[in-house]
Amino acid sequence: YAWVTLTTNDTYSLGALVLAHSLKRAGTAYQLVVLITPGVSESMRQRLKEVYNIVQEVNVMDSQDAANLALLARPELGVTFTKLHCWRLVQFEKCVFLDSDALVLKNCDELFEREELSAAPDVSWPDCFNSGVFVYKPSLDTFDKITKFAIERGSFDGGDQGLLNQYFADWAYVDINKHLPFVYNVTAYASYCYLPAFKHFKDKIKILHFAGKMKPWLMHYNAQNKTPSVPTQYTHATDLIQLWWNIFFENVHQRLNSSMRYCSATLTQWKNNYDLRKQRQQIQQQQHQLKSCTNLKATNLNLKYNQNYSLITGYNERLGDDDDDDGRLGWCFISTTFG
Amino acid sequence: YAWVTLTTNDTYSLGALVLAHSLKRAGTAYQLVVLITPGVSESMRQRLKEVYNIVQEVNVMDSQDAANLALLARPELGVTFTKLHCWRLVQFEKCVFLDSDALVLKNCDELFEREELSAAPDVSWPDCFNSGVFVYKPSLDTFDKITKFAIERGSFDGGDQGLLNQYFADWAYVDINKHLPFVYNVTAYASYCYLPAFKHFKDKIKILHFAGKMKPWLMHYNAQNKTPSVPTQYTHATDLIQLWWNIFFENVHQRLNSSMRYCSATLTQWKNNYDLRKQRQQIQQQQHQLKSCTNLKATNLNLKYNQNYSLITGYNERLGDDDDDDGRLGWCFISTTFG
Numbered sequence: 001y002a003w004v005t006l007t008t009n010d011t012y013s014l015g016a017l018v019l020a021h022s023l024k025r026a027g028t029a030y031q032l033v034v035l036i037t038p039g040v041s042e043s044m045r046q047r048l049k050e051v052y053n054i055v056q057e058v059n060v061m062d063s064q065d066a067a068n069l070a071l072l073a074r075p076e077l078g079v080t081f082t083k084l085h086c087w088r089l090v091q092f093e094k095c096v097f098l099d100s101d102a103l104v105l106k107n108c109d110e111l112f113e114r115e116e117l118s119a120a121p122d123v124s125w126p127d128c129f130n131s132g133v134f135v136y137k138p139s140l141d142t143f144d145k146i147t148k149f150a151i152e153r154g155s156f157d158g159g160d161q162g163l164l165n166q167y168f169a170d171w172a173y174v175d176i177n178k179h180l181p182f183v184y185n186v187t188a189y190a191s192y193c194y195l196p197a198f199k200h201f202k203d204k205i206k207i208l209h210f211a212g213k214m215k216p217w218l219m220h221y222n223a224q225n226k227t228p229s230v231p232t233q234y235t236h237a238t239d240l241i242q243l244w245w246n247i248f249f250e251n252v253h254q255r256l257n258s259s260m261r262y263c264s265a266t267l268t269q270w271k272n273n274y275d276l277r278k279q280r281q282q283i284q285q286q287q288h289q290l291k292s293c294t295n296l297k298a299t300n301l302n303l304k305y306n307q308n309y310s311l312i313t314g315y316n317e318r319l320g321d322d323d324d325d326d327g328r329l330g331w332c333f334i335s336t337t338f339g
Numbered sequence: 340y341a342w343v344t345l346t347t348n349d350t351y352s353l354g355a356l357v358l359a360h361s362l363k364r365a366g367t368a369y370q371l372v373v374l375i376t377p378g379v380s381e382s383m384r385q386r387l388k389e390v391y392n393i394v395q396e397v398n399v400m401d402s403q404d405a406a407n408l409a410l411l412a413r414p415e416l417g418v419t420f421t422k423l424h425c426w427r428l429v430q431f432e433k434c435v436f437l438d439s440d441a442l443v444l445k446n447c448d449e450l451f452e453r454e455e456l457s458a459a460p461d462v463s464w465p466d467c468f469n470s471g472v473f474v475y476k477p478s479l480d481t482f483d484k485i486t487k488f489a490i491e492r493g494s495f496d497g498g499d500q501g502l503l504n505q506y507f508a509d510w511a512y513v514d515i516n517k518h519l520p521f522v523y524n525v526t527a528y529a530s531y532c533y534l535p536a537f538k539h540f541k542d543k544i545k546i547l548h549f550a551g552k553m554k555p556w557l558m559h560y561n562a563q564n565k566t567p568s569v570p571t572q573y574t575h576a577t578d579l580i581q582l583w584w585n586i587f588f589e590n591v592h593q594r595l596n597s598s599m600r601y602c603s604a605t606l607t608q609w610k611n612n613y614d615l616r617k618q619r620q621q622i623q624q625q626q627h628q629l630k631s632c633t634n635l636k637a638t639n640l641n642l643k644y645n646q647n648y649s650l651i652t653g654y655n656e657r658l659g660d661d662d663d664d665d666g667r668l669g670w671c672f673i674s675t676t677f678g
Contacts, residue, residue, distance in 0.1 A: 120465075121460055121465035121466075122465070122533065122536075123463050123464070123465060124462050124463070125462070125521065125536035125537070125540070126459075126462060127521035127522070127540075128533075128536055156535055156536070156538075157535035157536065162536075172520065172521075173515065173518075173520065175515060176512065176513065176515040176518075179511070179512075179518075181466055181511065181512065182464065182465055194461065194463035194464040194467075194496075196495055196496035196497070196501060197463070197464035197467055197495070197496065197501075198464070199495075200495040
C-alpha cells in the first residue's frame, strides 16, 4: 500500500513536502510516493527524497507509441496523462492518490480497505467525484485503457477530473462504498463553502484540500509570531491553515537552501501586491517581462530562498493551465516573506 | 402520489405557479399540492387554486401542544416547522417535495419509485442532501418524530436542511438508491457552478433549482422581445431562465390582476436599481421607510401589478431570514417591469 502524490514544479513541491509530513504526523503505516516531472529542480528532488520513500520522475511522452502519436495531435492532454502514471506503480497492491495541495489531519489508513475507484463527491457538481483524493489499484492494463479512452474521448473539463469521471462513469449511482465520506476531501475553496456545515462537521474532517487558486503557500506568513495572514474568505479554516504553516515551518522550512532556482529581480517589485483582482491587468502586462527572465521555466513558477530567510513565491496561471482542472477562472499573485 | 410545494408569500407564489405549470408541461400523472401560510394573499390563493389540486394553509402553531410550548422558547424554528407539515398529507402514499423556486424540465414521475428519504447531494457539502427536492412518505408519526427531534436537537444551519440532514443522518453512507442523481436538483446558484460539468450534463438536467438569493422573478424582463435580462453570472443557464419566463408569461402573467397587494410609492424610486452590492447600504437605510409602509407585511415582500402591465417586485432579506437556509449572506433588490 502507498500514498501517492504528484508535483510538476518547485512551488507545488512545497505542498508535497507538507503533505508527506502531515501523513507521518497522522501515523500512517504505509509508504509515500511522489511522482515528479522535469519541472522540479534537483535540490527540490533532494528535499523530497528526505521524506518520500519513492521519488519517481514521469514524463508525458513515455507512454506507448500509439498514445504518443495521438498526443501529438492533442497536446492539451499532456498534464492529464501525467497524473495517470500513478496506475503504473504496480509494485503496490493498492494506492491512495492525494493532490499535493491536500493536508492530512487524521490517520486515514482505513482508506486502503476501499476498492477502486473510491472518491469523495466534488462540491459544485456532486455526481462527479473530486479527483484530488482517490483509492485505486495500480495496473498497467488500467493505465492503457484510461490512456486509450482519453485519446478517443478527451475530457469534458480538459483535465484529469473530467477524464476519470468519464472513465469511472458509474461512480455516482452504483456502489455507496465507493463514495468516500466528504470528510476525506473537504474543499477549503472559500466561495464554495457551506459555513454552517463546515462548522458542524469540522472536528470530523480528515483531509483538507486546498483546491482552487488560493494555496497556503501563497499566503503571507509572519515568521516572528508564526502566523499566516489568512484571507478573509478563508477565516473559517484559519486553524487548519495555521497547521499547514506549523508543519511547513517546523519540518520543511529549515531544509530549504539558497540553491533553489530563483528569479527575484522581476518578482520583488510585486512583493506587497495582495489585491488579486484589481491587479489582474497589471499582471497580464508584466507576464511578458517574466517570460524574458532566463531562470524562469515554462511553468510560470518561481521560488526564491535566500540567506536572510526570505521566501518569495510567484505564481500565476490562467484557465486550463497547470494543475487546475475545473474551469474556474482566476489569478493569484502573492509573495511570502520570512524574517 | 403527489408533488408538494410550499409558499409563504405572494412573491414565492409566482415561483409556485410556474413550478406547477412546468410539472404539467412535463406531463406528470400525479396531483399537485401547495402548502401556504397566512402571508399569501386571498387573490394569490385563487391563482394557486387554478393550477394546484390542493391549496392547504398550514400554520406553525397548529402542531401538538408539547411542540407549541417548546416553540415559544425557540421561535426561530417556526419556518422550519412549516415545511415539516408536508408529512401530514397522509391522504397520499408517497410525495415528492419541491421548493417553489424549482423548475421541472422533464417528466420526473419515476421519482415516486424511490423510498423515503431520497434526495440529491447539496453542492458545497455533498454529504448533506439538498432539501429543495426530496421523496418522502407522509406519516403523522414521522411528523411527530421530526418535530420532537427539532425541539430537542435544533438544526445545525437553523433551517429545514440542517434539521432533515440530522434526522435522516445515514443518507450519505447507507443506500445509493436514496441518492437522487444530481440532475434532479441542479443548483443554478452561479458562484457554485462547475461550468464544464454544467455544459457536459446540461441536456440531462431534469429539475433546475434557483437556490440562493437570485430568483428568475427578480430578473428584469422585457415584455416587448420577451426576454429576461440574465445577470452575467447566470448566462450558462440563460435558456432555462428564458423557459421560466416563457411559462410565466404564457401561463401566469395574464391571470394576475390589480387586486394584488402593493406598495408602489416606496418601491418605484428603486425601479432602476440593479447594482445589488453597491446599493446594500442604501437598502439598509431605506428598510426603515419600507417598514412604515402600511401595506407591507413582516415578510418584507411586495408585489405590485397595475392596469398598464407593470409588475414591480421588491424583495430583500438577510442571513437566516425566510426560505434561505444555507447561511449564505446576500441581498437582492431588482424591479421587474412590463411595458
